[in-house]
Amino acid sequence: MITVVSLGGTIAMTPSSTGGVTPGLGAADLVAAVPELTDFELTVRSLRSLPSASLGFADLAELHAVVEAELAAGAEGVVVTQGTDTLEETAFFLDLTVRADAPVVVTGAMRPPASPGADGPANLLGAVRLAASPSARGLGTLVLFSDEVHAARLVRKTHTASTGAFESPGFGPLGLLVEQEPRLLTTPGPRARFPIGSRLEDVRVCVVPMALGEDGELLYGVDSRFSGLVLAGVGAGHVPEQVVPVLAELAGTMPVVLASRAGAGSMLTRTYGYPGSERDLIARGLIPSGFLDPYKARILLHLLLADGADRERLRAAFAGFS
Known part of the structure; x- marks a missing residue:
């Protein structure tokens, strides 16, 4: 038995009377639109009907509980359908938190069901086939899109509209x-598992990008309202020299994770030595994110802080992605 859980998104959108498309279909509707799915024993759950930009950590916590409950009740795998805007973040959250080895597959669509060449039915069928495959067991959460299988910890949405929008830069698909x-x-190698702490909905982690000529003014707005910060540095983890003082000050008051805006590759830790380089920032207390991009680093930092992790545990957790 495979469970299909729907959260909304383009795959579930129908034309609106006011123009455009909005979420309107549930899990049962999505399954009914794919005749080949009658070959499988399926359970369907419509959990949300939202564009994925409106999903939050409370929604992810409930989704996690549903996935765990379905697997505990005997499901061989779970397929989650949602919008593509934040699909990689949902997938990574599940990869970090689902304890079972059974396949969890996240998919969606770039074209609504009523559009020519709608890709949702093929993606859903492929995701169910993948969730039912013994070869997917033990690989953590997977993303199935456009006939490619990606690891949740590596995949990114890299195009605004293409049906091949999902890639794993620097790594490629698993299959x-x-x-x-x-x-x-x-x-993808062994995965780490993390608990969902009691402060999941209280923690606030922001992402601040760096750019040419940045003076750090935005960073002065990061105060006690936030529990932590992910800095999307340039290149291999660098910032303009004039930003260093405020970053050093922030790193003394909250966890600051150093990631890269580049889109592929690992953070460096010991190559460059000028003010604002990765060596300089790490020496000032910033935590390198390894291969994690800024948005995945935010998910991991959020989970860790919700569980009360100290600096030593934070560094160890991110080192596991180096």
């Missing part, structure tokens, strides 16, 4: 669907 059958060619 493909060949004649609708999953062919997994590699694995």
